[in-house]
Amino acid sequence: xxxxxxxxxxxxxxxxxxxxxxxxxxxxxxxxxxxxxxxxxxxxxxxxxxxxxxxxxxxxxxxxxxxxxxxxxxxxxxxxxxxxxxxxxxxxxxxxxxxxxxxxxxxxxxxxxxxxxxxxxxxxxxxxxxxxxxxxxxxxxxxxxxxxxxxxxxxxxxxxxxxxxxxxxxxxxxxxxxxxxxxxxxxxxxxxxxxxxxxxxxxxxxxxxxxxxxxxxxxxxxxxxxxxxxxxxxxxxxxxxxxxxxxxxxxxxxxxxxxxxxxxxxxxxxxxxxxxxxxxxxxxxxxxxxxxxxxxxxxxxxxxxxxxxxxxxxxxxxxxxxxxxxxxxxxxxxxxxxxxxxxxxxxxxxxxxxxxxxxxxxxxxxxxxxxxxxxxxxxxxxxxxxxxxxxxxxxxxxxxxxxxxxxxxxxxxxxxxxxxxxxxxxxxxxxxxxxxxxxxxxxxxxxxxxxxxxxxxxxxxxxxxxxxxxxxxxxxxxxxxxxxxxxxxxxxxxxxxxxxxxxxxxxxxxxxxxxxxxxxxxxxxxxxxxxxxxxxxxxxxxxxxxxxxxxxxxxxxxxxxxxxxxxxxxxxxxxxxxxxxxxxxxxxxxxxxxxxxxxxxxxxxxxxxxxxxxxxxxxxxxxxxxxxxxxxxxxxxxxxxxxxxxxxxxxxxxxxxxxxxxxxxxxxxxxxxxxxxxxxxxxxxxxxxxxxxxxxxxxxxxxxxxxxxxxxxxxxxxxxxxxxxxxxxxxxxxxxxxxxxxxxxxxxxxxxxxxxxxxxxxxxxxxxxxxxxx
DNA sequence: GGTTGGGATGTTTTT
DNA sequence: CATCCCAACC
Numbered sequence: 001x002x003x004x005x006x007x008x009x010x011x012x013x014x015x016x017x018x019x020x021x022x023x024x025x026x027x028x029x030x031x032x033x034x035x036x037x038x039x040x041x042x043x044x045x046x047x048x049x050x051x052x053x054x055x056x057x058x059x060x061x062x063x064x065x066x067x068x069x070x071x072x073x074x075x076x077x078x079x080x081x082x083x084x085x086x087x088x089x090x091x092x093x094x095x096x097x098x099x100x101x102x103x104x105x106x107x108x109x110x111x112x113x114x115x116x117x118x119x120x121x122x123x124x125x126x127x128x129x130x131x132x133x134x135x136x137x138x139x140x141x142x143x144x145x146x147x148x149x150x151x152x153x154x155x156x157x158x159x160x161x162x163x164x165x166x167x168x169x170x171x172x173x174x175x176x177x178x179x180x181x182x183x184x185x186x187x188x189x190x191x192x193x194x195x196x197x198x199x200x201x202x203x204x205x206x207x208x209x210x211x212x213x214x215x216x217x218x219x220x221x222x223x224x225x226x227x228x229x230x231x232x233x234x235x236x237x238x239x240x241x242x243x244x245x246x247x248x249x250x251x252x253x254x255x256x257x258x259x260x261x262x263x264x265x266x267x268x269x270x271x272x273x274x275x276x277x278x279x280x281x282x283x284x285x286x287x288x289x290x291x292x293x294x295x296x297x298x299x300x301x302x303x304x305x306x307x308x309x310x311x312x313x314x315x316x317x318x319x320x321x322x323x324x325x326x327x328x329x330x331x332x333x334x335x336x337x338x339x340x341x342x343x344x345x346x347x348x349x350x351x352x353x354x355x356x357x358x359x360x361x362x363x364x365x366x367x368x369x370x371x372x373x374x375x376x377x378x379x380x381x382x383x384x385x386x387x388x389x390x391x392x393x394x395x396x397x398x399x400x401x402x403x404x405x406x407x408x409x410x411x412x413x414x415x416x417x418x419x420x421x422x423x424x425x426x427x428x429x430x431x432x433x434x435x436x437x438x439x440x441x442x443x444x445x446x447x448x449x450x451x452x453x454x455x456x457x458x459x460x461x462x463x464x465x466x467x468x469x470x471x472x473x474x475x476x477x478x479x480x481x482x483x484x485x486x487x488x489x490x491x492x493x494x495x496x497x498x499x500x501x502x503x504x505x506x507x508x509x510x511x512x513x514x515x516x517x518x519x520x521x522x523x524x525x526x527x528x529x530x531x532x533x534x535x536x537x538x539x540x541x542x543x544x545x546x547x548x549x550x551x552x553x554x555x556x557x558x559x560x561x562x563x564x565x566x567x568x569x570x571x572x573x574x575x576x577x578x579x580x581x582x583x584x585x586x587x588x589x590x591x592x593x594x595x596x597x598x599x600x601x602x603x604x605x606x607x608x609x610x611x612x613x614x615x616x617x618x619x620x621x622x623x624x625x626x627x628x629x630x631x632x633x634x635x636x637x638x639x640x641x642x643x644x645x646x647x648x649x650x651x652x653x654x655x656x657x658x659x660x661x662x663x664x665x666x667x668x669x670x671x672x673x674x675x676x677x678x679x680x681x682x683x684x685x686x687x688x689x690x691x692x693x694x695x696x697x698x699x700x701x702x703x704x705x706x707x708x709x710x711x712x713x714x715x716x717x718x719x720x721x722x723x724x725x726x727x728x729x730x731x732x733x734x735x736x737x738x739x740x741x742x743x744x745x746x747x748x749x750x751x752x753x754x755x756x757x758x759x760x761x762x763x764x765x766x767x768x769x770x771x772x773x774x
Numbered sequence: 775g776g777t778t779g780g781g782a783t784g785t786t787t788t789t
Numbered sequence: 790c791a792t793c794c795c796a797a798c799c
Contacts, residue, residue, distance in 0.1 A: 775799105776798100776799080777797100777799075778795105778796100778797090778799095779795105779796095779797090780794105780797100781793105781796100782792105782795100783792090783793085783794095784790105784791095784792090784793100785790105785791105
């Protein structure tokens with residue numbers, strides 16, 4: 001307990017012992033950064049700093065949890081509990097909850113995820129009658145997000161001619177109006193998106209000096225990990241909070257800045273010295289993680305970047321193996337190579353699956369690896385991709401829970417108001433939305449007062465709306481006396497979400513039911529865990545946890561050892577004995593989207609640096625000559641990063657220069673002006689032509705003629721009266737079936753038919769075009 | 775108003 | 790290849 005300083009090297013020790021004033025720790029990859037942070041906090045506490053006065057901002061919630069555990073090992077569990085530790089988003093979400101009223105938000109505001117934001121924008125763009133091709137919701141969402149990350153509020157936008165001109169230039173003059181409407185709608189819904197959690201925190205601190213003073217006084221010692229990946233908004237929060245005591249310690253590595261696409265500004269770390277002139281700088285340059293070959297190879301690549309701080313990462317570890325480079329024919333073969341290699345290494349070196357990690361640039365690359373590992377019966381786990389909480393069936397249930405907490409949550413309401421189907425269609429929702437905009441109320445409020453306002457909705461639909469509302473109100477009452485798990489269980493049962501799925505019986509439906517079950521278990525675990533810890537176990541707390549959770553946060557320790565598969569971005573801060581970096585091809589890694597400017601390419605290079613420095617012992621770099629992308633086979637060139645590694649550290653498992661394949665003898669451009677093939681014409685093109693032809697024909701056929709022409713078959717009849725109970729009939733899609741019952745008259749006449757393929761169906765005879773077989 | 779299948783369309787990375 | 794959107798159909 002008191003000899004923790006002895007385990008540190010000189011540079012680490014200096015950083016731990018530096019107590020007051022601004023300081024920056026430049027921490028090379030694998031240099032024991034977490035160790036330093038942990039001990040520094042523990043040391044502060046031993047020096048008499050109250051845990052309540054320490055704020056530590058980490059990059060993931062998992063990192064926060066692990067650090068807290070390690071600190072608890074030094075200072076004890078009960079003291080460590082009082083530390084403020086977490087991601088920017090989760091720490092400030094918590095603060096915003098307690099101060100929400102000042103900003104006009106309810107304390108149980110909803111957190112919109114990206115999907116919610118995009119849906120809301122889609123709806124706004126539609127309501128404004130804008131061309132959705134020109135105003136793509138996803139792109140607009142991105143743009144708004146970047147505004148918020150650099151603190152450009154709606155008003156700031158309209159005061160900024162440059163930004164407006166840029167949008168004008170992109171033929172999107174209404175971006176500002178959309179932005180304004182989006183912000184208003186979020187406010188009305190009592191919702192904040194991810195960026196709002198930071199932007200509104202800035203607003204809170206700027207507008208309310210007494211609030212700023214309160215948190216400045218509380219957070220007397222502030223630490224920020226992964227500082228190279230903070231954005232402007234985060235930078236300002238930190239600056240404001242640290243302004244009084246100036247006890248600010250930032251930790252990071254400019255060579256590992258990889259999140260500029262979401263607003264991270266590498267200048268924050270590069271310019272830290274300018275912000276705090278009397279800053280003390282510490283450099284951790286000794287790498288404890290990797291072999292000499294890996295460290296030096298990584299250095300040789302990152303040396304090509306121009307934008308960087310001066311530092312020299314070195315190691316006293318063994319030289320280790322050379323870095324293996326493998327070329328394969330296809331992405332499929334790449335996967336098989338990885339699986340085979342993992343298997344052999346496990347056998348030859350007594351390793352477990354969790355000693356291995358496969359890294360790739362894009363999530364879609366996981367598939368080929370996955371297939372190969374599965375065939376070899378090697379356990380694996382994929383991180384990222386579509387998270388559990390994004391799945392439709394899960395989001396639907398969460399939307400019910402969100403509505404009970406905050407009935408104004410527009411996106412949640414729209415998801416579930418007609419799921420399961422209760423006869424509230426698109427037209428009704430549109431009318432409600434218009435009314436809500438007009439009265440400046442939420443849709444839920446409109447439903448509440450539907451009898452008191454002028455709205456064109458018929459009484460039976462009004463009834464359905466009121467039934468829906470009453471159901472939600474009933475749930476709300478239940479929620480007052482029951483815990484999050486109980487209420488979730490009630491919702492799932494009463495809304496019959498599972499029942500329909502169970503009836504379905506398809507493999508997809510079965511897995512959905514399992515997912516719902518898993519969600520319920522997750523809520524239960526959450527509650528017991530929180531109660532045990534003496535923390536907030538409310539439904540609001542759970543929903544917040546879910547909104548800000550990452551894949552790693554949900555990882556259970558009791559999972560069986562498995563090979564990890566993830567994107568390089570997600571691998572930040574992790575380490576594995578064996579690392580496979582796959583897909584080292586031009587246009588994939590570096591990405592085709594990130595080769596236009598020097599700074600983009602430098603970020604790709606940092607990404608490669610991060611990937612390689614995850615490895616402790618052995619690294620494999622693989623690339624494929626052909627790869628499926630968008631379902632099409634394309635040729636690939638090896639990545640430039642392979643060329644950039646100093647060759648002395650490499651071991652080629654395949655000859656460096658591939659044998660030219662047959663199609664490489666032929667210059668394809670020779671045929672560029674050849675007539676578009678008769679035989680090899682793309683089917684899509686043919687279909688397009690067919691459609692055009694059909695269109696022309698349709699115009700030529702008089703409409704009334706079509707009506708009287710039921711079908712080419714004389715045996716079918718539009719007003720089919722010769723269908724009787726017991727008939728065997730044939731339907732052109734459902735196949736053969738037996739008529740079980742008839743109901744209705746004339747055009748409304750329906751038959752209930754038992755089909756062999758699709759089960760029971762009720763069909764209107766008018767449309768069904770049944771062929772009576774007997 | 776609900777369902778379904780075809781078709782268009784899009785993939786970098788994520789709190 | 791996979792998802793989303795829309796038209797056609799029920």
